[in-house]
Amino acid sequence: MTFTPEKAREQFTALTPKVGQQSAIFFDGPGGSQVPVSVLEAMTHYLGHFNANLGGHYFSSQVTGDVMRQARESMQALLNAPSADNIVFGANMTSLTFQLSRAISREWRVGDEVVVTALDHYANVSTWAEAAKDKGVTVHQARVDESDCSLDLPHLLSLINTNTRLVAVTLASNTTGSIVDVQKIVAAAHQVGAAVYVDAVHYAPHRLVDVAALGCDFLVCSAYKFFGPHLGIAYIAKPWLESLTPYKVEPATDIGPGRFETGTQNFEALAGVIAAVNYLAQWGEASAPLRTRLEQSYAQYNQHEQALSEHFLQCLEALPNARLYGIDSGDIQRRTPTFALRFDDADPLPLAKALGEQNICVWNGHFYALGLVKQLGLLESGGVLRVGLMHYNTKQEIDRLFEQLHSLVHLYR
Numbered sequence: 501m502t503f504t505p506e507k508a509r510e511q512f513t514a515l516t517p518k519v520g521q522q523s524a525i526f527f528d529g530p531g532g533s534q535v536p537v538s539v540l541e542a543m544t545h546y547l548g549h550f551n552a553n554l555g556g557h558y559f560s561s562q563v564t565g566d567v568m569r570q571a572r573e574s575m576q577a578l579l580n581a582p583s584a585d586n587i588v589f590g591a592n593m594t595s596l597t598f599q600l601s602r603a604i605s606r607e608w609r610v611g612d613e614v615v616v617t618a619l620d621h622y623a624n625v626s627t628w629a630e631a632a633k634d635k636g637v638t639v640h641q642a643r644v645d646e647s648d649c650s651l652d653l654p655h656l657l658s659l660i661n662t663n664t665r666l667v668a669v670t671l672a673s674n675t676t677g678s679i680v681d682v683q684k685i686v687a688a689a690h691q692v693g694a695a696v697y698v699d700a701v702h703y704a705p706h707r708l709v710d711v712a713a714l715g716c717d718f719l720v721c722s723a724y725k726f727f728g729p730h731l732g733i734a735y736i737a738k739p740w741l742e743s744l745t746p747y748k749v750e751p752a753t754d755i756g757p758g759r760f761e762t763g764t765q766n767f768e769a770l771a772g773v774i775a776a777v778n779y780l781a782q783w784g785e786a787s788a789p790l791r792t793r794l795e796q797s798y799a800q801y802n803q804h805e806q807a808l809s810e811h812f813l814q815c816l817e818a819l820p821n822a823r824l825y826g827i828d829s830g831d832i833q834r835r836t837p838t839f840a841l842r843f844d845d846a847d848p849l850p851l852a853k854a855l856g857e858q859n860i861c862v863w864n865g866h867f868y869a870l871g872l873v874k875q876l877g878l879l880e881s882g883g884v885l886r887v888g889l890m891h892y893n894t895k896q897e898i899d900r901l902f903e904q905l906h907s908l909v910h911l912y913r
Contacts, residue, residue, distance in 0.1 A: 505893065508892045509892050511538065513537060524859040524860075525860045525900060526892075527861055527887045528888060529725075529890040530863070533725055533890055534890075536727055536779050539772045542774065543771050546768050568767070570774050571771075574773060575773065578704070578709065579711050579733075580791060586711075587757060588734040589731060590731075590734065590762075591730075591766070592722060592732040593623055593701050593721065593732040593733075597623055597732075599762065600697075601631040602746075605631035606745060608635040608665055610635070610636040610637070611638075611663060614632050614637055614668070615640050615641075616629070617668070618642065618871030619651045619869065619871070620670045621674050621868045621869055641871060642659060643655045644871070644872055648831075649840065650673075651670075651680050656669070656685065664689065666694055669698060669699070670701075670702070670703075672707070675872055676825055676872070677840075678826060678834065682714050695740070696715075697720075698718065701721050702836065704722075705890060706802075708794055708795060718735065719734070719735040720732065723769070728769075728772050728777075729769040731766060746760045747762075749762065784797045805836070809832050809889070811895045820909070822843055837889035837893075841885045843905075848885040849865075849882050851909070852885060854911075855901070862885060862888075864886065865883040865884075865886075866879060867883075887901065
C-alpha cells in the first residue's frame with residue numbers, strides 16, 4: 501500500500517478537522533507524537549477485557565502473557581534485535597536509563613572514564629554523571645560542532661581511551677535533528693573494551709533503527725515518540741543481558757529480560773506498543789515479515805519527510821532575520837525534520853505563545869539538551885524555537901506556519 505499523509509491523518513482523531521474551528525497543526529512531534537485510533541483501541545480493549553497480572557492459570561492472565569510476548573517480538577522487529585529476549589520495558593526512557601545505569605556502573609572504579617555529549621538530551625547525560633559521581637569516575641563531554649549543530653565527532657573520538665568504560669550518545673538530536681554516525685563511535689569504543697549506550701528516542705519515529713548494524717551494547721527509545729503510549733524500551737545486547745547484576749526484588753526472576761523489569765508492567769501500554777508497531781508497518785507488503793514491512797513503510801516515511809524538510813528550509817530562506825541552528829538543505833540526509841530557530845534577538849517564548857494562540861503547536865526552550873543550548877550561548881536568552889515535523893504533517897501546514905511567522909517575528913524583535 502502506498503503511503504500518503506492524508507491516509508495517515510485519517511487514522512488520528514487529533515488530526516481530524518473540527519467543524520467551525522481552525523484545525524490544530526501539531527509541530528510538537530519531538531515532544532511526543534499524536535496517537536492513532538488503532539493504538540487507543542488496543543489499549544482500551546486489553547483493559548476492558550483481559551486486565552490481569554502474569555503467571556495466573558486463567559484466560560486473562562494467559563492473554564496478558566501473550567501481550568508481553570508479542571510486545572517484545574514487535575520491538576525486536578522495530579529495532580532488528582537478534583531475539584525478543586533482548587527487549588526490556590520500563591516506565592519511560594529516563595527512568596529506564598537511571599535504572600540500568602545502576603547495574604552498568606556496579607563494577608566501575610576510580611580512574612575509569614565515561615564519555616557523554618553536549619548534543620544529547622540530559623536523560624543520557626545526567627544518568628551517567630550521577631553514576632560516575634557515586635563511583636569516583638571521570639566524565640568527559642564531547643562538544644557540538646557549532647557550524648551545523650551536529651556532534652563534533654573528532655572531539656568525541658579523541659576522548660575515548662583505555663580508561664573509557666562507557667560512551668553515551670544520541671542517534672539524533674531532539675533539538676537540531678542532527679543524526680550521529682554511531683557506528684564509528686561503537687568501533688572506537690569497542691577497540692578499548694568500552695560499551696556504547698545509544699539514545700534513539702528522537703531517531704525512532706523518523707528512521708528505522710537497526711541495532712545489528714549499529715553494533716551498540718544498549719539502545720533506548722520511547723513509544724510515545726513513535727505514535728504509541730508512554731512506555732520506555734531498552735535493547736540490551738546478549739553479553740550484558742546475562743552478565744549485568746540488576747537491582748531487583750529478591751524473588752523476581754533471574755532469567756532473561758524480566759531481570760531488569762521491576763514491579764508489574766504496564767500491560768495496556770504493551771498492547772499499545774504492538775498496535776503502534778503495526779501502524780508503522782502498515783504501508784509494507786501485507787504478506788511480508790514484520791521487519792520487511794517496517795523497512796518498506798519507513799522508506800516511504802523518509803521520502804515524505806525529506807520533501808517536508810526541503811519545503812521547510814525553502815520557506816525559511818524567505819523569512820527575514822531567521823537563523824537555523826542545524827544542518828541545512830545541503831546535507832539533508834543527515835537530519836530529521838526537526839528545526840531549531842532564532843529570529844535576531846527575539847525571545848522564543850512569546851513567539852511560541854503567539855503561535856499557540858493560532859493552534860500551531862511548537863516548543864521553545866532547551867528541551868533538556870542543556871549542553872547544546874549552553875554551548876551555543878542561548879540558555880539565558882530563552883533557547884530556541886523548535887518546530888518538529890512528523891510523517892502526518894503536510895506542506896500546507898508548513899505554509900500556514902510561515903504565514904504566521906512573517907506577521908509575528910517583527911513584533912518580538
